[in-house]
Amino acid sequence: MQEKPKVTISRTRPAVSALQDFAFTAEMLPAGGPLSEYRQRAWEIYRRLPMPTTAEEAWRRTDLRGLPAATLRLPAAEAWRDLPPVPSHLLQPLTAEQHGGQVVLLPGGGDDPSTGSGQRLDPALVARGVIFTDLRAAEREHPDLVARMAGQTVRVEEGKFAALAGALSQNGVVLYVPPGVTVEQPLHSVLWGPGAGLAHLSHILVWVDDGASVTYVHEAASPDEADSMHAGLLEVRVGQGARLTFVELQSWGRGVWNFSHERIQVERDGNLDWIFGAVGSRLTKNFSELELVGEGATGRMSGFYFADGNQHLDHDTQQNHLAPHTTSDLLFKGALKGRSRSVWQGMIYVAPGAQKTDGYQANRNLVLSKEARADSIPGLEILADDVRCTHGATVGRLEEEPLFYLKSRGIPPAEAERLMVEGFFDPIMQRIPFDGVRQRFQQAIQDKMMAA
């Protein structure tokens, strides 16, 4: 008699697969152009660096063993033609009535004429020497500038993903505002990254030259799909006495593994207002650094995040005071639902001699479900003696008494919770000078609170 095959159904999760490496090859390096040397060097470093593991301090709470790295591929030229188009709401202005300029980045490059988007910059700004265009066009039209800006604040040695994005970025934005030029209407770029199995690599270069001023909004987004990846570099210089308001919205779809290395340098008397909104991705590991390199430089970082389902958001922030009389002020606030997880790890560093520095950092978390978890790890490293640095970190839950109070006024339980979550985020909203951005965040709160 033939033996029946024994069938066992395992209800436990399959063992987490081993850490994979990417299958990218040197042939994928963009040929020629002003960045060929930079990219070649980045490629060599990328090859040399192993995939980060949880044995490294910065990655201790973010495990990449689920990332199907080996199967990810770069989008083919004009891959967007066979992929979902960028939704029109992403092209709407968020910070003013209209944009001074817009850049839409699509997988594989090129412009989709059906959205009427592509590249646009107010001719009056062009005439004043403002450059706002995608990386490929900038490489052709402004090779010297691009060569000067690549690597201006982030070194490709800083990590595997930084090196990867440096080497193979097909998409990117270049923004240059000449000295003394004030750009009244905000500039807006969208990185649209649809396509399961694709690796979207981006490189954003911004230089707001001395005395110049601009508001720049960058959003990265994609539909909810199976696994894909984004790795990005953001390098920004705010010149002497210059001002930058930078709004960065992370709205990746739920299959995206998102990695970024971002550093904004602020020179003497320069001013930065940096706003983050993170509601998307499967997993995010974001290194964001504010570097105050000149006396009197100030920078504010305001972060909003809301994770649900199985999302994992890991924000690593650094406030480096490298000159005297510099001021930084960071507030990150996040809510968590479902089985989601957040990590915030922040560090204020004050260099020797950076006296009269004022540094502040606070991270507040609201955990809305039993299974969600938030880790909040502040840090100070102060090598000067005449400074003021303070920090705070909290992880809390919705309390019973306020909920009962709201319910006793006829507010149904789900709405009472939403109201309390909105109240929790209010200090962040107060720091955002744009109605459109605030409404986006309110909408995200509403959607995530009402979702199962």
Place this chain on the structure above:
Amino acid sequence: MSQLEIKNLHVSIDGREILKGLDLTVKQGEIHAIMGPNGTGKSTLAYTLMGHPAYTVTEGEVWFKGQNLFELEADERSRLGLFLAFQYPVAIPGVTVANFLRTAVNARRRAVNPEDKGIPIPEFRKMLQEQMNLLKMESSFAGRYLNDGFSGGEKKRAEILQMAVLKPEIAILDETDSGLDIDALRVVADGVNALFGPDLGVLVITHYQRLLNYIKPHFVHVMLDGRIVESGGPDLALHLEEHGYDWVREKYEEMNGQPGR
């Protein structure tokens, strides 16, 4: 005519019985006062009627507008027309008085019509301003975070403002006089009196008689050891002011001590 009808109410907290068979009926157009020494279960009664989850009803029932109150959640009780002015109003940081009240008003509208788009903002502002004028409140009050950093008097006025906006049929005021100086007390009492009428029934819970100088009750009840042991007219409050609670206690103990009862 709506009425709140409490029958043989027994309530426990953490397994300890606090209310031991309380009976009381409050109708629209009536003001009742419950007085009694500390620890007799006055606040337990208030919280239980509103549906606080910490209190367990072990026996008895409460009827309001034909509904068994204990089958309803706190928000449903509120929308049915019950209101509790808290002794210790809770701070809700980040939520303004106006935003909170608009949410509460809209919750009522949606309970009637799920398609309701909410009260138009200009209409809401006008209504809120009128109610705040009535309570002599600065208009900037609407933009402050609810009870966050409010003084004792501001908190109690905010409670009465909520009552004015939500227009309950039965309102319970739990120790609304506690922590108030005489001026604040007068403002709060004036507010309650302005709102009182044939459509509102009020149950005032208080430790001291002084609030009753400003809010004149039609009925006064004395609560002791989880029950109402004495009921009467306004004179009863004055009598208590003069003679304290001891005589009630003695009378009650004597009554309980009688064999066969």
